[in-house]
Amino acid sequence: MFKFSFPNKLDKKVPLLLPVCSDQIKTVPKKLLNGLSKKQTEAVRAALRKGVPDDGLLPVYSGDATVLLMLLAKEKSLKTRSVRETSSQIFSAARKYKIDGLTILTGTLNDELVRAMREGIVIGSYEYNDWKGVIHKEKAKKQTTLKSVSFTGNKTAGESKRLLQLQKSIALTKDLINCPPKTATPSYLEKKSREIARQLKDVKVTVFKEKELKKMGCNGILAVGRGSHEESRLIILEYKGGGKKAPIALVGKGVTFDTGGYSLKPSQYLESMKQDLGGAATALGGFYAIASLGVKKNVIAVIPTVENSINSHAYRPDDVIKMYNGVTVEVTNTDAEGRIILGDALAYTAKKYNPRAMIDMATLTGACAYAVGNDFTAALGTNNDLISKIIESGKEVDEPVWELPLHERYKKELDSPIADIVNCSKLKAGTVEGGLFLQHFVPKEINWCHLDIASVAFDESKKQATGRNVRMLLNFVKKY
Ligand code: BES
Ligand code: MN
Ligand code: ZN
Numbered sequence: 001m002f003k004f005s006f007p008n009k010l011d012k013k014v015p016l017l018l019p020v021c022s023d024q025i026k027t028v029p030k031k032l033l034n035g036l037s038k039k040q041t042e043a044v045r046a047a048l049r050k051g052v053p054d055d056g057l058l059p060v061y062s063g064d065a066t067v068l069l070m071l072l073a074k075e076k077s078l079k080t081r082s083v084r085e086t087s088s089q090i091f092s093a094a095r096k097y098k099i100d101g102l103t104i105l106t107g108t109l110n111d112e113l114v115r116a117m118r119e120g121i122v123i124g125s126y127e128y129n130d131w132k133g134v135i136h137k138e139k140a141k142k143q144t145t146l147k148s149v150s151f152t153g154n155k156t157a158g159e160s161k162r163l164l165q166l167q168k169s170i171a172l173t174k175d176l177i178n179c180p181p182k183t184a185t186p187s188y189l190e191k192k193s194r195e196i197a198r199q200l201k202d203v204k205v206t207v208f209k210e211k212e213l214k215k216m217g218c219n220g221i222l223a224v225g226r227g228s229h230e231e232s233r234l235i236i237l238e239y240k241g242g243g244k245k246a247p248i249a250l251v252g253k254g255v256t257f258d259t260g261g262y263s264l265k266p267s268q269y270l271e272s273m274k275q276d277l278g279g280a281a282t283a284l285g286g287f288y289a290i291a292s293l294g295v296k297k298n299v300i301a302v303i304p305t306v307e308n309s310i311n312s313h314a315y316r317p318d319d320v321i322k323m324y325n326g327v328t329v330e331v332t333n334t335d336a337e338g339r340i341i342l343g344d345a346l347a348y349t350a351k352k353y354n355p356r357a358m359i360d361m362a363t364l365t366g367a368c369a370y371a372v373g374n375d376f377t378a379a380l381g382t383n384n385d386l387i388s389k390i391i392e393s394g395k396e397v398d399e400p401v402w403e404l405p406l407h408e409r410y411k412k413e414l415d416s417p418i419a420d421i422v423n424c425s426k427l428k429a430g431t432v433e434g435g436l437f438l439q440h441f442v443p444k445e446i447n448w449c450h451l452d453i454a455s456v457a458f459d460e461s462k463k464q465a466t467g468r469n470v471r472m473l474l475n476f477v478k479k480y
Pocket of ligand 3: 337338364
């Protein structure tokens with residue numbers, strides 16, 4: 001991760017990044033070139049005259065410091081999202097053109113777009129190299145890495161702090177998801193949660209181990225975790241940001257690896273199942289952002305965490321589990337495990353904290369990506385006000401959320417011949433089924449929303465976590 005600063009004066013030796021809109025190429029506005037030397041100005045004009053590719057980054061050499069042109073769409077049609085996305089490529093472009101420090105000019109972009117550009121640069125600097133070995137290290141020696149970025153403009157220390165905390169929070173979420181499952185276990189999540197609590201003031205952490213979970217009656221968490229050598233946990237972080245109001249609860253599914261259990265996943269579906277702690281990672285990243293930026297709200301993060309694996313103690317199809325709130329569940333599929341651990345966590349959180357809003361996040365169903373595609377998070381619940389505020393918060397930061405029907409008429413699908421409900425039925429709308437199951441563990445009076453993030457948490461093409469929804473959560477909590 002690089003250092004960034006907001007200096008008062010430009011350092012003439014440091015390369016510059018200049019955002020240029022496609023309609024500024026033919027007739028270059030004077031204002032655009034503010035801050036460039038004479039040589040740089042001429043070279044940039046010449047490069048623009050020559051014609052440049054539509055979208056991307058282009059270095060211009062003049063004898064003075066390099067100017068990296070960032071080419072954007074027409075000024076009037078610029079969207080924060082595309083500016084953020086193009087800006088996220090600056091880190092790798094700097095590597096390509098051997099630039100180790102950059103001063104960012106704002107060009108003619110408005111404040112909102114400048115903000116998006118800064119976020120894009122900072123977030124795009126993320127790399128996950130913890131497991132790279134000697135081969136990578138040899139290569140890295142020869143490469144240039146962008147180490148410092150200074151932003152011009154009249155921004156203050158406040159912006160610098162915001163960017164740093166945002167960078168750390170999103171990296172926390174991504175690191176947890178990217179980390180191999182042999183390391184990222186339930187006790188690892190405990191360790192990370194304790195680190196967060198140690199680092200931040202006004203944060204308290206409580207961890208329930210198996211012995212306590214048994215006393216409490218969290219038999220759902222225990223059942224799913226029983227097939228693994230790794231001990232299960234229920235982790236609770238509490239942040240007191242202000243006032244006496246009840247907290248907002250962020251509940252995250254923390255299945256550190258999902259084999260499917262005895263309802264074993266076929267091999268192509270096992271790959272990437274380290275992402276199944278994505279809900280927990282997002283709740284922790286969001287919580288970290290909120291607490292480290294000192295948002296004046298009370299917030300808790302609740303993480304039920306297990307490994308869903310197989311041994312002779314593992315739970316089986318046909319088992320019946322008596323959950324924390326007394327509801328009994330017939331296990332019809334051990335691969336529908338997330339809803340079981342969340343059931344206990346939701347019921348416990350509602351009873352213990354009576355939160356003013358309870359949002360759970362989970363990589364709950366493969367069906368989610370079929371329902372909403374890879375750019376949307378699915379939202380389900382019965383509280384229209386809460387759901388519309390979440391959708392609005394997502395829209396504002398370009399992390400879109402779409403509502404699916406959590407409708408009464410499907411409820412009977414979960415009827416069980418032996419227990420209160422089954423954990424898996426034949427409803428084709430798998431994401432809706434997951435939401436209907438969870439609803440049994442949330443008292444009616446609680447403002448609750450379930451977010452299925454299985455569609456967005458992990459980028460299958462890059463095999464990398466996305467960090468999605470951390471910014472959405474921060475934005476939501478600030479306003480709610
Ligand atoms: N963790 C999976 C869902 C998942 C799939 C997340 C792909 C990310 C990418 C979840 O525990 C699961 O196995 N769900 C089953 C539910 C079914 C058994 C009702 C699924 O989606 O097949
Ligand atoms: Mn599963
Ligand atoms: Zn799972």
